[in-house]
Amino acid sequence: PEGPEGALGPRLGRALLAGARDDQGTQVLLDHLSSEQLANIILNSLGEGDVVEQVAGALNAFTPDPEKAGRILSYLDLALPQAGERGVPISVAVMMKLEFPAFAAADEAQDFSEFIEDRIAVSEEDRERVLREIRSVDEAEVIRDALRTCVDLLAGRLDKDELTEVAESVVGYLDWLIEHREFALLREILTRVNTLASPAEGERAEVIRGLLERVADGPLLQKLLEAFWQGRATLVELEIQKVAEVLGDILIGPLARALGAESRAGMRALLCDLLVRIGREHVDEIGAFVADPRWYLVRNIASVLGRIRAPQGVAYLAQAVHHVDSRVRMQTLNALAGLGTDDAQALIGEVLNDPDERIRLKALKLLDARGMEAALPALIVLLETQDPFNRLFTIRQAGIEAVARLGARGALPALKKLAHGRLVFRRRARELRRLARGAVAVIEKPSLDGPAIAIADGKRSVP
CATH class of the missing domain: 1.25.40 (Serine Threonine Protein Phosphatase 5, Tetratricopeptide repeat)
Incomplete structure (x- = not known):
C-alpha cells in the first residue's frame, strides 16, 4: 500500500519507537505521519507480552497530545478488539496508563515579552501550511x-x-x-x-x-x-x-x-x-453468476460458493460441474468438497464421468460414503474396462483404492472379476490384480486393521 506505513516492518517500527523520545529527527518524521499511519506502525511493532503496556509506551513516545492519542486509539480499537481486559476496549485500558505532561504553570512559562524585529519565529512556508x-x-x-x-x-x-x-x-x-x-x-x-x-x-x-x-x-x-x-x-x-x-x-x-x-x-x-x-445471506444473488459466459468469473464464483459453505450453493455448483472449461470444473469440485453435504458428495460421484483424468483422480480422492451411490456405476465401468496397454492404470488404481477405502460392496463382482482374471505378464496388470484381491479382502472382512492392499505400506507399482 502507498504511504509510509506500507513499508514499515516490525524492526523499523520498533526502531522508530526507540528513537521517538530522544532523537529529534525521528520525532520530526513522526509528526508528519497521520493518526492512521502511526496506528499501523504501532501494530507492526507489537511483540509478545502485555499489548496494553506496549501500546501505552508507544503513545507516550509518539505524542504528548491526548487528542491525537485518542485518534490513534480509535484505529487500534478496530484492529485489536479483544486486547483489553474483561471486555474493556483497548482505548480505555491504554488511556488509563498514559502519562501526558501537565501544562506549564504561569511562572514557569518562558518569557517572550522581548520582541526582536529581525528574528522570525515562524517561516512564511510554515505559516501558510x-x-x-x-x-x-x-x-x-x-x-x-x-x-x-x-x-x-x-x-x-x-x-x-x-x-x-x-x-x-x-x-x-x-x-x-x-x-x-x-x-x-x-x-x-x-x-x-x-x-x-x-x-x-x-x-x-x-x-x-x-x-x-x-x-x-x-x-x-x-x-x-x-x-x-x-x-x-x-x-x-x-x-x-x-x-x-x-x-x-x-x-x-x-x-x-x-x-x-x-x-x-x-x-x-x-x-x-x-x-x-x-454473501452468506445472499447465496442466490451470487449463484446467479454461475451462468456467466466468462469462465474465469464462473471459477471465482464457484470458489466463493465453496468458501461460504451454504447448502443452497449446491444447486448452482451443479450447473458448473459440467462446464466446458476444465479449470472451472476443477474449482467446482474443490467447492463441493468444501460444502461437505450429502448433495455435494452425490455431485462429486457424478464427476467420475468427467473427460479430464486429473479431475476424475481428484474426485476419487474427495469421494466419501455419501457419494458412493452416485459414483458406483462409473466405478464399475472403470473396473471392468478392457485396457490391454494399461493406459488407464493410474485412474483404475485410484478407483480400486477408493472402493476399498469406502467398503463398496456393490463393486465386489467387478473387483473379483479383475482379481481372478486370466494370467497376465505385464507388470502393471499384475499390480492391478494384486490391488483388486486386497480390496476384496478389505470389503468382505471389514474388521481387518486398515486396507489389505499395497497402499497401506506405500508400495505402488512404478509406471
Whole structure:
C-alpha cells in the first residue's frame, strides 16, 4: 500500500519507537505521519507480552497530545478488539496508563515579552501550511455537519422531489467521505440511511433505494474499490469491509461484475474475500453468476460458493460441474468438497464421468460414503474396462483404492472379476490384480486393521 506505513516492518517500527523520545529527527518524521499511519506502525511493532503496556509506551513516545492519542486509539480499537481486559476496549485500558505532561504553570512559562524585529519565529512556508490545515479542518467539520443534516432531512416530511434533491446532496457528500478516507463516518451514515428505508414501500423508500444503488455502483463504487486496493493489509481494508456489510445484498451484483472485469489477481482475491464476507445471506444473488459466459468469473464464483459453505450453493455448483472449461470444473469440485453435504458428495460421484483424468483422480480422492451411490456405476465401468496397454492404470488404481477405502460392496463382482482374471505378464496388470484381491479382502472382512492392499505400506507399482 502507498504511504509510509506500507513499508514499515516490525524492526523499523520498533526502531522508530526507540528513537521517538530522544532523537529529534525521528520525532520530526513522526509528526508528519497521520493518526492512521502511526496506528499501523504501532501494530507492526507489537511483540509478545502485555499489548496494553506496549501500546501505552508507544503513545507516550509518539505524542504528548491526548487528542491525537485518542485518534490513534480509535484505529487500534478496530484492529485489536479483544486486547483489553474483561471486555474493556483497548482505548480505555491504554488511556488509563498514559502519562501526558501537565501544562506549564504561569511562572514557569518562558518569557517572550522581548520582541526582536529581525528574528522570525515562524517561516512564511510554515505559516501558510498551518493556515491551510486550519481551513481544511474547518471545511471538513462543516461538510460532516451538513451531511448529517441532510440525512436528518431524509427522515422528515418531504415530497418526492424534495427527497430526491436531498439524496443528491448526500451522494455528493459521500463522494467527499470516500476521497478523504472517512470510512467510519461513511459506515455510520449508510447505516442510518438503511434504517430510513423501512418500510420498503413508499416514496421515501424508493428514493433511498436509489441513493444506495448509486453508492453501490458507478463512480462511487470505483473510488471505494480503489481505496480498498490502496489500503489492503491495513486498517482501511477492515473499515471498507464493514461499509460493504452495511450495503449488503445491493452490493453483490456490482461486486461480481467488478470481479469479472478486474485484471489484477490481487484485487480479484480481495473481491472474492469481500463477497464471502457479505454473501452468506445472499447465496442466490451470487449463484446467479454461475451462468456467466466468462469462465474465469464462473471459477471465482464457484470458489466463493465453496468458501461460504451454504447448502443452497449446491444447486448452482451443479450447473458448473459440467462446464466446458476444465479449470472451472476443477474449482467446482474443490467447492463441493468444501460444502461437505450429502448433495455435494452425490455431485462429486457424478464427476467420475468427467473427460479430464486429473479431475476424475481428484474426485476419487474427495469421494466419501455419501457419494458412493452416485459414483458406483462409473466405478464399475472403470473396473471392468478392457485396457490391454494399461493406459488407464493410474485412474483404475485410484478407483480400486477408493472402493476399498469406502467398503463398496456393490463393486465386489467387478473387483473379483479383475482379481481372478486370466494370467497376465505385464507388470502393471499384475499390480492391478494384486490391488483388486486386497480390496476384496478389505470389503468382505471389514474388521481387518486398515486396507489389505499395497497402499497401506506405500508400495505402488512404478509406471
